[in-house]
Amino acid sequence: MIRIASRRSRAMIALAAVLVFAGSAAEARVGGGKGSFGSRGARTWSAPPSTNTTPSAAPIQRSQTPDQGSAMNRPGMASPAAAQPRRFGFGTxxxxxxxxxxxxxxxxxxxxxxxxxxxxxxxxxxxxxxxxxxxxxxxxxxFRRRQQPAYAGPGQGYARSMPDEQPQPGGGLGGALGGALGGLGQRAQQPSGVRDEVGIGERDYAAFEQSLNEVQEAYSRGDVAKLWALATPEMAGYMQEELNDNAARGLANQVSNVKLLQGDLAEAWREGSAEYATVAMRYSLVDVTTEKATGRVVEGDASRPVEATEVWTFRRDPGGSWKLSAIQQS
Known part of the structure; x- marks a missing residue:
């Protein structure tokens, strides 16, 4: 009986190890299976507007932006009980x-x-x-005067995204991220109703698609220097952590044949001198994870592309180029 129990225990431990290993191996490509992380400026903890590509996006889970009162702005999150003002009465x-x-x-x-x-x-x-x-x-x-809330004037506090509007027909980052993106044969037309304070045009759409390809390619090569050039320091740090984690497990992630299939501009806005743009993208890619030592395929199929749908946010400083600042899973 003891031997049987011992064998079962070893089998359970081995099975658990396989599941853990497989779960970690499934975390391929940039952001794949790792949740939502990065910063969207003052809108980090606000849900981006719905689009044809992504009706909803998972809330940010890891960010260096302070989370102040975010629970009240996240969909599906229970609002915390409001703090009751102190009251004085006949009994206290x-x-x-x-x-x-x-x-x-x-x-x-x-x-x-x-x-x-x-x-x-x-x-x-x-x-x-x-x-x-x-x-x-x-x-x-x-006491009644003391209990009345102070009026918050215009411009005070964090900027918040407005309630979602239904996207207009015509999908893709302004019509499949525009004709300049992915060669889908349509001129970049921004759907009506999109909140665009920046004036996103075809060059910007092309830059977003190029960033999608270059970030995935640099991540696949393990090119940390390139990632730091393509992303904000926060996002580059997160991606470098993922690469280090793969290396510690003896794994290598190979991403190839990245093709944008559909995209939408969710919103674009300014914060001081910085500009932000949040983009929903559905794309295909070949995503394979192998063991470095043996070359054995642990996850994925080199002959079968897979699809991913994510929401990427880009930041641009004055005189600079767009850099990846957040990834959210759909």
Whole structure:
């Protein structure tokens, strides 16, 4: 019995190791299986608008942008209980002591302020009641003013994306990322309703598609220097971590034949001197993971392309080129 149990234990451990290894091996290509990470500026924790390519995108999971109040802006997330303002009443704090002592004095016949003797006791009682009423009225007004929220004027706080609008027909980053992207034969036409504060044109669409190919190619070669040139420092750091993790496991990821199939511009905006553009892309690629030592294929098929749908955000500084700043899974 002990031997049987021991064999079963070894089998379970081996199976678990295979599953863990397979799960890590499935994390191929840039961002594949690794969740959503990077930064979208002040809109990092806001969901990008829906598009024909991606009706929804997974929220950012890893980012260097502080998450301030994001739970209230993420779809599907339960809103935390709002902090209740402190209230003073007849049963708490200063008011409890004040009214408790005064009313107790009145019940004991000494009056709210110790009472007035003799013939003036009735007048004194009325004066005390009037003072109590005035004091209560003043206190209620004062506390009510304290509890009213301060008005947040225009431009205060983080910028937030507006509620999603239904994309107009014509798909693809302005019509399949435009004719300049992927050679789909359509001129770049931006769908109406897209919030574009930058004025994205054909050159930008071409730059996005080129970035898709170059980032995947550099990642496949393990070219860290190229990744740092194509992405923001935050994103380049994340991708370098993934490469280091693959190397520690003795794996190599080979990506080839990247082809853009469909894309949409979700939104483009400015933050100070920087410009951002969020793009939904569906593309095909050959994605194979092998063991470095033996060349054995661990994941993927070199003869069978697969499809991926993701939302990429790009950032451009004045005088610079577009750089990848975030990837979100659809």
């Amino acid at each position: 704090g200063l008011m409890a002591g004040l009214f408790g002592a005064g009313l107790l004095g009145m019940l004991m016949g000494n009056g709210f302020f110790g009472g007035l003797a003799g013939l003036g006791s009735v007048i004194g009682l009325l004066v005390q009641i009037g003072l109590v009423v005035l004091l209560v009225s003043f206190a209620m007004k004062w």
